[in-house]
Amino acid sequence: MDEILDRFVEETPVAVMVQAALRRVFADTALDDLFERHAQSQYTRELTFSTVTKLMIQVATKKHPSLNAAFRRMEQEVPVSVTSLYNKVNGLETGLSQALVHETAGEMKKVIEALPGWSPSKLAGLHLRTLDGNFLAGTDHRLDCLRHYGAAALPGMSLVIRDGPTGLLTDLIPCEDAYTSERSLFPEVLALVNPKDLWLADRNFCTIDYLGGIAEKKAFFLIRHHAGTKLQALGKMTACGSNASGKIYEQKVRAGWLECRCIIVKLHEPLRDGSTEIRILTNVPAKQLNAKRLLKLYHTRWRIETAFQELTENLRCEITTLGHPKAALFAFALAVAAYNILVVTRTALATAHGTTASEKEQAAESLSSYYLADEVANTTKGMLIAVPAKSWDKLARMPLKKFAVWLGRAAGGANLRRYRKSPRGPKKPTTVRRTRRGAHRSTARLLAEKGHR
Secondary structure, X not given: OOHHHHXXXXXXXXXXXXXHHHHXXXXXXHHHHHXXXXXXXXXXXXXXXXXXXXXXXXXXXXXXXXXXXXXXXXXXXOOOOHHHHHHHHHOOXXXXXXXXXXXXXXXXXXXXXXXXXXXXXXOOOOEEEEXXXXXXXXXXXXXXXXXXXXXXXXXXXXXXXXXXXXXXXXXXXXXXXXXXXXXXXXHHHHOOOOOOEEEEEOHHHOOHHHHHHHHHOOOEEEEEOOOOOOEXXXXXXXXXXXXXXXXEEEXXXXXXXXXXXXXXXXXXXXXXXXXXXXXXXXXXXXXXXXXXXXXXXXXXXXXXXXXXXXXXXXXOOOOOOOOOHHHHHHHHHHHXXXXXXXXXXXXXXXXXXXXXXXXXXXXXXXXXXXXXXXXHHHHHHHHHHHOOHHHHHHHHHOOHHHHHHHHHHHHHOOOHHHHEXXXXXXXXXXXXXXXXXXXXXXXXXXXXXXXXX
């Protein structure tokens, strides 16, 4: 590559790696093709989907504070007015948001799998996938239907699926109505279940619809028990040792028509809500994974919650000025895609600096998305001015394996100490004071009442 780009690789490797991945994954032709395949009612006249995505990705990565600010910086490149731009964004169908996350994650998964020295963690022949819900925070009251309410305006919610081996957020199930229960979206989730998957989720997903549906697909679940799902004991509890949380027991049970294992942890200390035990339901055979290993796997559920925290703090997944549900969900989808690029970068860094599988995993866990995103936000503007476009085009057109090798070399020259997390001491016990929160409103329902689509 040219000398200018090499200097940026030497000084700010993360910013270069992220920009190269963005150029590769968010190519104009690929984005416009995605729009043509998945758009149901919208069409392209002057403003292309790729142009909209370019503007929104700058907001998601905190390069600009709002869509209007991004438009002003690229006004000469956008063939329509800012009003037409907002109209386009407000009408982007949720299917486009879903397809954008799925297809870009698929491309990034190929890059990770091609990295020199990368190998997936082994899990007894199972593919770990973590499921959780995310509700978008309240937006500004810019829509007419919201201006007479003091309550928070909620633009929607999504279910997100995390891929265990790569750490990518591979699928998004968006929903415009913020009052939608996570449990009611089981048909959309079950459509994504494959044989030999191991689905990890919290107790909100502990229903016979989810449990039975996963089992019928010849897949497996590891889900915390919810009191609303009644269990019938089919045998006595047997002791399985203990861990740091408490004593471990196992019992065969029936939930509805489904027989499964119930792993019980009798806690040394009660939880905040007073619970003295935790129950985890699974249909994984005991010969394949024992109770202790399954509990250790369940504890990794915090990784998807950490991803949501990073989406909120280090990226901009919630744009308060986008009150329309479709626009807010599209912004969240782009933030998820931007987060996945940080995952690729973090994996490349860990793979380049680790020797064994455990060292690579520890290196990846020690890297802070805050410092990665901070370098990207502070460097990208000047870098794009200094580095000629042909240099980025070369990277975008590289064959997959060659690009992965280049990514590994760029990561190998990075100083990981610049990106490591700052460890904090143990949290001190505190008393949480509960307060009554004000009411909130589902933006989608208010728009429906006014006759808006």
